[in-house]
Amino acid sequence: MATSLSSVIHITFLDTKTTQRRFITPSKSHRKFLVNSSKSTPDTPLTPISDNKKNSSLSDQLASLANTTLSTVPEDQPEILSKPNPTWVNPTKAKRPMLSQQKQKRSSVSYNPQLREFQQFAQRLNNCDLSNEEEFMACLEEIPTTSLSRVNVLLVLNSLRPWQKTYKFLNWIKSKDLIPMETIFYNVTMKSLRFGRQFGIIEELALQMIDNGIEMDNITYSTIISCAKKCNLFDKAVHWFEKMYKMGLMPDEVTFSVILDVYARLGKVEEVVSLFERGRATGWKPDPITFSVLGKMFGEAGDYDGIRYVLQEMKSLGVQPNLVVYNTLLEAMGKAGKPGFARSLFEEMVDSGIAPNEKTLTAVIKIYGKARWSKDALELWKRMKENGWPMDFMLYNTLLSMCADVGLLEEAETLFKDMKQSEYCKPDSWSYTAMLNIYGSEGDVVKAIKLFEEMCKLGIELNVMGCTCLIQCLGKAMEINDLVKVFNIYVDRGVKPDDRLCGCLLSIVSLSQGSKDQEKVLGCLQRANPKLVAFIQLIADEETSFETVKEEFKSIMSNAVVEVRRPFCNCLIDICRNKDLLKRAHELLYLGTLYGFYPTLHNKTQYEWCLDVRTLSVGAALTALEEWMATLAKIVKRDEALPDLLLAQTGTGAHKFAHGLNISFASHLRKLAAPFRQSEDKVGCFIATKEDLVSWVESNSPSEFVAT
DNA sequence: CTAGGGTTAG
Numbered sequence: 052m053a054t055s056l057s058s059v060i061h062i063t064f065l066d067t068k069t070t071q072r073r074f075i076t077p078s079k080s081h082r083k084f085l086v087n088s089s090k091s092t093p094d095t096p097l098t099p100i101s102d103n104k105k106n107s108s109l110s111d112q113l114a115s116l117a118n119t120t121l122s123t124v125p126e127d128q129p130e131i132l133s134k135p136n137p138t139w140v141n142p143t144k145a146k147r148p149m150l151s152q153q154k155q156k157r158s159s160v161s162y163n164p165q166l167r168e169f170q171q172f173a174q175r176l177n178n179c180d181l182s183n184e185e186e187f188m189a190c191l192e193e194i195p196t197t198s199l200s201r202v203n204v205l206l207v208l209n210s211l212r213p214w215q216k217t218y219k220f221l222n223w224i225k226s227k228d229l230i231p232m233e234t235i236f237y238n239v240t241m242k243s244l245r246f247g248r249q250f251g252i253i254e255e256l257a258l259q260m261i262d263n264g265i266e267m268d269n270i271t272y273s274t275i276i277s278c279a280k281k282c283n284l285f286d287k288a289v290h291w292f293e294k295m296y297k298m299g300l301m302p303d304e305v306t307f308s309v310i311l312d313v314y315a316r317l318g319k320v321e322e323v324v325s326l327f328e329r330g331r332a333t334g335w336k337p338d339p340i341t342f343s344v345l346g347k348m349f350g351e352a353g354d355y356d357g358i359r360y361v362l363q364e365m366k367s368l369g370v371q372p373n374l375v376v377y378n379t380l381l382e383a384m385g386k387a388g389k390p391g392f393a394r395s396l397f398e399e400m401v402d403s404g405i406a407p408n409e410k411t412l413t414a415v416i417k418i419y420g421k422a423r424w425s426k427d428a429l430e431l432w433k434r435m436k437e438n439g440w441p442m443d444f445m446l447y448n449t450l451l452s453m454c455a456d457v458g459l460l461e462e463a464e465t466l467f468k469d470m471k472q473s474e475y476c477k478p479d480s481w482s483y484t485a486m487l488n489i490y491g492s493e494g495d496v497v498k499a500i501k502l503f504e505e506m507c508k509l510g511i512e513l514n515v516m517g518c519t520c521l522i523q524c525l526g527k528a529m530e531i532n533d534l535v536k537v538f539n540i541y542v543d544r545g546v547k548p549d550d551r552l553c554g555c556l557l558s559i560v561s562l563s564q565g566s567k568d569q570e571k572v573l574g575c576l577q578r579a580n581p582k583l584v585a586f587i588q589l590i591a592d593e594e595t596s597f598e599t600v601k602e603e604f605k606s607i608m609s610n611a612v613v614e615v616r617r618p619f620c621n622c623l624i625d626i627c628r629n630k631d632l633l634k635r636a637h638e639l640l641y642l643g644t645l646y647g648f649y650p651t652l653h654n655k656t657q658y659e660w661c662l663d664v665r666t667l668s669v670g671a672a673l674t675a676l677e678e679w680m681a682t683l684a685k686i687v688k689r690d691e692a693l694p695d696l697l698l699a700q701t702g703t704g705a706h707k708f709a710h711g712l713n714i715s716f717a718s719h720l721r722k723l724a725a726p727f728r729q730s731e732d733k734v735g736c737f738i739a740t741k742e743d744l745v746s747w748v749e750s751n752s753p754s755e756f757v758a759t
Numbered sequence: 760c761t762a763g764g765g766t767t768a769g
Contacts, residue, residue, distance in 0.1 A: 340765045409767070
């Protein structure tokens with residue numbers, strides 16, 4: 052009797068509710084995924100923090116599962132669902148298997164030397180011009196029909212490419228009716244079609260098989276499903292998986308891992324884990340490929356607990372990770388932001404005797420670069436050279452990007468020179484972008500411009516990130532005429548400015564306050580994001596009401612990607628302060644806080660309140676300080692509770708944007724005559740006691756700087 | 760690509 056997928060999934064969820072799960076359950080990671088899965092995009096609606104709801108609840112996720120897989124309860128309902136109370140499942144009862152323990156065996160096809168005749172025939176067909184239909188058909192008629200057998204047909208089907216030829220040959224065999232059609236003929240043809248991403252034709256063939264009573268086996272289904280996946284037709288993939296159960300066929304481990312990957316790519320972590328655990332509960336021992344699928348999924352979700360779950364499961368089942376599994380898990384560790392665990396996993400891999408390949412090293416170098424671990428990155432680089440570990444183009448570029456991330460100027464220049472001299476790893480737009488990034492952050496205008504000219508001369512593709520690096524470099528050096536020139540070349544060449552580039556221009560607008568240059572930069576910004584320029588004009592007009600500002604602010608920020616929202620807000624505050632529009636600056640800080648751009652600005656414990664301005668621009672930090680002092684003054688005056696210690700943190704200025712923040716902050720503290728003093732053992736930390744604060748309030752009239 | 764599944768860049 053057929054087991055439907057619907058019932059299988061249903062049972063799985065009942066299991067999780069009614070029985071102890073016997074196998075390690077990453078329920079924590081589920082929850083974490085639900086939080087992480089609400090990745091913000093430019094489309095993310097902007098909601099004030101107070102009524103910020105969870106983007107995706109568990110029931111929402113389960114609802115989608117119900118809609119996709121529970122909707123089709125078949126006529127032959129398994130007994131468990133026909134019982135009056137189907138919500139109870141006896142945990143000790145043997146579980147209904149949901150996948151076959153045995154991988155489908157292939158029929159052995161022996162390729163004998165007597166097949167030379169057909170090899171030559173296939174060769175001739177392959178030499179035919181694809182666009183010349185008649186030539187191909189004429190060639191087909193020359194087939195040596197006397198010795199036509201299934202083995203010969205298979206040989207030809209396997210040798211033909213591209214897919215059009217395989218497909219034509221299958222149809223021809225079928226139409227000639229010389230030999231009974233077999234499953235394997237379809238399977239081989241489908242594989243060829245999958246290379247050409249021809250899902251439509253594959254589906255047509257599948258329906259044909261059903262019509263003609265040709266058995267579809269696990270190889271057929273896994274090919275269909277993986278083709279749908281390759282074509283991003285995930286609904287089709289799920290459809291054929293369900294169909295398989297309905298047809299009474301149990302998936303084997305290959306088909307099962309394919310469908311797990313389908314759900315994983317849809318971000319349906321719950322479903323993947325449920326299917327996986329259900330399979331595990333019926334005695335299935337997953338292989339490394341399945342673990343690789345799970346590892347990638349948890350990496351995409353940034354779910355460290357999930358990755359650890361994969362490692363634990365492998366260990367407890369005695370499955371030794373292979374090279375691909377390690378590569379996937381290392382990549383996943385990077386995405387989950389765990390450089391330390393990535394490092395130990397990498398060492399574990401090398402210790403276990405598996406030699407890293409290009410992908411391994413690319414993943415690890417990238418992680419070290421992003422974590423700014425220059426020591427580890429350099430050490431690994433040295434080991435790569437000593438051990439003669441393989442290098443490829445992507446690894447070269449990743450090393451360059453790493454140099455940009457950790458600030459290794461000379462190493463990058465050597466590497467770049469090596470690439471230019473190499474035969475197969477010539478620098479491309481990625482390599483040039485990395486170099487622009489380095490010169491940009493070094494502030495080396497001359498070298499950056501020289502590189503840009505070289506790119507133009509060599510016809511290297513220009514991209515928006517390179518543009519941003521150049522603009523940042525020229526902006527910091529206040530080379531505004533060159534900046535405008537470079538910007539226009541990029542845009543004229545079809546590069547579309549993105550939010551980061553706009554943020555970069557916006558910060559230069561704030562830096563060029565009061566000079567003629569500001570108009571020039573605004574001109575660039577006008578071309579990139581006219582709404583942003585209109586907003587600057589709006590807030591600069593003192594007549595504009597707060598309500599109008601709020602509305603436009605919301606619209607601007609909703610249209611911007613999440614990563615730039617705080618920088619945008621910082622720059623806008625700076626612009627206002629430069630124009631002496633203090634009230635507006637406070638309004639913008641208020642709005643930024645309201646929409647959650649400054650979640651860590653205030654940290655309170657019973658003993659200590661801390662104002663952390665480390666991610667704020669100078670203007671925003673000063674505005675936040677004023678706001679805080681006014682609030683504290685109010686609290687003192689109202690005689691409300693205060694902690695013993697008050698802290699303000701600006702950081703050390705090690706971050707490239709935070710230069711001078713602590714100096715400006717200290718000077719503003721003096722201007723306000725605020726009672727904070729620089730901490731002796733912590734740079735960038737300002738301290739005041741409750742007593743300091745109270746006596747300061749009593750001897751001052753702080754209302755004079757309270758802007759709102 | 761010798762009938763099916765997994766891994767590399769802001």
